[in-house]
Amino acid sequence: MNAAPESGLRAESLHMRYGAQPVLRGLSLPLLAPGRVHVLIGPNAAGKSTLLRGLAGLQAARGRVWLDGEDIAGWLPARRARRLVYLPQSLPTRTGLAVFEAVLSAAMAGRGGQGEDALASVESALRRLGLLALADRPLASLSGGQRQLVGLAQALVRRPRALLLDEPTSALDLYHQHLVLDRVRHEARAQDLVVLAVLHDLHLALACADQVLVLDGGMLAAAGPPGQVIDAALLARVYRVDAAIGLLAGRPALAVAGAL
Amino acid sequence: MKQPESAVAHYQRRRRRRLALLAALALALIASVALDVATGPSGMAVERLLQILRDPGSVPRVEAVIVWNVRLPYALMAVLVGAALALAGVEMQTVLDNPLASPFTLGVSAAAALGAALAIVLGLALPGVPPAYVVAANAFVFALASVALLYLLALWRGFGVESLVLFGIALVFSFNALVALLQFVASQDTLQQLVFWTLGSLARASWDKLAILAAVLALCLPLAWRQSWAMTALTLGEDRARSFGVPVGRLRAAALLRISLLSGVAVAFVGTIGFVGLVAPHIARMLVGEDHRVLLPASALAGALILSMASVASKTLIDGVLVPVGIVTSLVGIPFFLAIVARTRKASA
Numbered sequence: 001m002n003a004a005p006e007s008g009l010r011a012e013s014l015h016m017r018y019g020a021q022p023v024l025r026g027l028s029l030p031l032l033a034p035g036r037v038h039v040l041i042g043p044n045a046a047g048k049s050t051l052l053r054g055l056a057g058l059q060a061a062r063g064r065v066w067l068d069g070e071d072i073a074g075w076l077p078a079r080r081a082r083r084l085v086y087l088p089q090s091l092p093t094r095t096g097l098a099v100f101e102a103v104l105s106a107a108m109a110g111r112g113g114q115g116e117d118a119l120a121s122v123e124s125a126l127r128r129l130g131l132l133a134l135a136d137r138p139l140a141s142l143s144g145g146q147r148q149l150v151g152l153a154q155a156l157v158r159r160p161r162a163l164l165l166d167e168p169t170s171a172l173d174l175y176h177q178h179l180v181l182d183r184v185r186h187e188a189r190a191q192d193l194v195v196l197a198v199l200h201d202l203h204l205a206l207a208c209a210d211q212v213l214v215l216d217g218g219m220l221a222a223a224g225p226p227g228q229v230i231d232a233a234l235l236a237r238v239y240r241v242d243a244a245i246g247l248l249a250g251r252p253a254l255a256v257a258g259a260l
Numbered sequence: 261m262k263q264p265e266s267a268v269a270h271y272q273r274r275r276r277r278r279l280a281l282l283a284a285l286a287l288a289l290i291a292s293v294a295l296d297v298a299t300g301p302s303g304m305a306v307e308r309l310l311q312i313l314r315d316p317g318s319v320p321r322v323e324a325v326i327v328w329n330v331r332l333p334y335a336l337m338a339v340l341v342g343a344a345l346a347l348a349g350v351e352m353q354t355v356l357d358n359p360l361a362s363p364f365t366l367g368v369s370a371a372a373a374l375g376a377a378l379a380i381v382l383g384l385a386l387p388g389v390p391p392a393y394v395v396a397a398n399a400f401v402f403a404l405a406s407v408a409l410l411y412l413l414a415l416w417r418g419f420g421v422e423s424l425v426l427f428g429i430a431l432v433f434s435f436n437a438l439v440a441l442l443q444f445v446a447s448q449d450t451l452q453q454l455v456f457w458t459l460g461s462l463a464r465a466s467w468d469k470l471a472i473l474a475a476v477l478a479l480c481l482p483l484a485w486r487q488s489w490a491m492t493a494l495t496l497g498e499d500r501a502r503s504f505g506v507p508v509g510r511l512r513a514a515a516l517l518r519i520s521l522l523s524g525v526a527v528a529f530v531g532t533i534g535f536v537g538l539v540a541p542h543i544a545r546m547l548v549g550e551d552h553r554v555l556l557p558a559s560a561l562a563g564a565l566i567l568s569m570a571s572v573a574s575k576t577l578i579d580g581v582l583v584p585v586g587i588v589t590s591l592v593g594i595p596f597f598l599a600i601v602a603r604t605r606k607a608s609a
Contacts, residue, residue, distance in 0.1 A: 110505025
C-alpha cells in the first residue's frame with residue numbers, strides 16, 4: 001500500500017454486447033466521486049442502460065471496474081450487490097408485497113438467514129424518503145412516483161457504496177421527477193454515495209447533475225459539469241437537434257428549435 | 261396529524277396476524293382430517309372409531325382394516341398430496357413469474373399421465389420395478405423428464421420466462437394428444453383402467469406410498485423455506501432481485517428440481533389431480549400475502565386442506581358412491597376460487 005486509495009467508481013476499456021451486436025467498445029469512465037450526482041445522458045441505443053447493467057454485474061462485460069480502488073470486475077454478483085445497487089427502470093407491478101415488506105426483502109435478499117435485524121434500517125430508510133405513512137400499503141396500489149421512491153428505499157436499505165439508477169424519473173410527473181432526484185441528491189451527500197443515473201430529460205440533467213457524462217454510439221462523447229458540457233455543438237452532434245443554451249433565472253436552460 | 265405508530269411495530273403486528281392465520285389453517289386441516297377419517301360408506305360411530313385407533317386388536321379384524329388400511333391412509337394421502345402439489349405450484353408461480361403456472365398447467369401432470377398410459381396400455385415398464393409400482397414409476401419418470409426439459413430450457417441463455425410457460429402449455433397439448441392416441445388403440449379393459457387412472461383418486465393410498473411422499477415433503481419444504489427471502493424479492497421482478505444479489509438462475513433451477521420431485525411423486529401415486537396446485541397458492545396469497553416465509557407453509561396447508569375437504573366431499577356427494585377426488589377438486593375448487601377472486605376485486609376497487 002502506498003498512497004491513500006482512490007475514492008469512487010471508475011471503469012476502463014469496457015466491452016459489452018447485446019446479443020451479437022457490440023454496444024460498448026472499450027469505454028472508459030473517469031472517476032465518479034462519492035457525494036455527487038453523475039448523470040448519464042445520450043440518445044436512444046447509445047448504451048446507457050447496458051453500461052449500468054455491466055457496472056452492476058447483471059450483464060457480461062469485459063474490462064475493469066474499480067470501486068474505491070478495488071477491482072470488482074471479477075467479483076461474484078452476490079458480492080458485488082453488497083456494494084453496488086442497480087435500480088432497473090421498470091417498476092414492480094405484479095407483486096402483492098406491502099411497502100415495508102418490499103423494502104425488508106431488499107435488505108434480506110441475497111444474504112443468508114431469516115433474522116429480522118434489518119427492521120430498524122427499513123424504518124429509517126422509509127422515514128428518510130417520507131414513505132412511513134405508506135408502509136402498510138400494497139406496492140401495487142401506489143403511484144409511479146411513490147413506487148420509484150420505494151425502489152430508492154430498497155436500494156438505500158442495502159447501504160451500498162454506489163447507486164446505479166436507470167431512468168428513475170421516466171413516466172413521473174414534474175413534481176415527482178424533482179422529488180425523486182432531490183432525495184437522490186440528498187442521500188448522495190448524506191451517505192457519501194457514488195451516484196450514476198441515466199436520465200433522458202436534458203432539462204432535468206441540467207437542473208440536478210453535478211457532472212454529466214454523454215454517451216454516444218457506445219463511446220464517451222463528453223464529461224464534465226452540465227453547464228459546460230451541454231452546449232449547442234454537442235446537441236447538434238449527438239442528438240441531431242438545433243438547440244440553444246442560455247441562462248434562465250440564473251440557471252442554464254435549454255431551448256430546442258427542432259430536429260436537424 | 262397524529263403520530264404514526266412505529267412502522268416496525270405495525271409490521272410485527274401484521275406478521276403475528278399472519279402466523280395466527282397459519283395456525284388457523286392447521287387447525288382447520290386437523291378438523292378436516294378427523295372428519296375424513298370418520299366418514300365412509302361403512303358408517304362407524306365416533307366412539308367406535310376412537311377405540312379402533314387406540315386399540316385395533318380389540319375389535320373385529322374387518323373394522324380395524326377399514327380404519328387402518330383404508331380410511332386413515334386415504335385421509336393422510338389427501339393431506340400429503342395436497343401439500344406437495346400446492347408447494348410445487350407456489351414455487352412454480354414465483355420462479356416463473358406467472359400466476360397460471362402449476363404442475364397441471366405446465367405439462368407435468370400430462371407427462372405423468374402419458375407415462376402411466378404407456379404402462380397400462382402397452383405394458384412398458386422400467387426394469388426392476390415391483391409390479392404394484394409399475395404405473396407409478398412410469399408416471400414419475402415422465403413427470404421428472406418434463407420438468408427436466410423445462411429446467412434445461414430455463415438454463416438456456418435468452419430463453420425467457422414467457423417462452424418457458426408457452427413451452428409448458430405446448431407440452432400439455434402434445435402429451436394429451438399422445439395419451440388420446442393410446443386410448444384410441446387401447447382395449448376396452450385397459451381403456452377403463454387408464455381413464456380411471458387419469459381421473460385421480462386417493463384409492464391408491466398405502467402406508468409405504470405415504471412414507472415416500474412424506475419424505476419428499478420433509479426434504480423439499482425446508483429447502484424451499486430457506487430460499488424464502490430470495491423468492492419474496494423475486495416477486496419484485498427478475499432484474500430487481502438480481503440487483504439485490506439473488507442468484508436468480510440458480511434459484512430457479514433448484515426450485516424446478518423440487519417441483520419435479522414434489523409433483524412427480526404426488527401425481528405418480530394418485531393420478532391427475534388438477535387445480536389444487538394452481539388454486540391453493542392463490543388462496544394462501546390472499547390470506548397471508550406474498551412474504552414467502554409464511555406463504556410457502558400457508559400454501560402447503562391450504563392445498564392439504566382443499567384436498568382433505570375434497571376427500572370428504574367425494575365420499576358424501578353421492579350416497580354410497582366414491583367419486584374420484586380429482587373430479588371433486590375441479591368441481592368444488594373452481595367456484596370457490598372464482599368467489600375469492602371476485603371478493604378481492606371488490607375489496608380493492
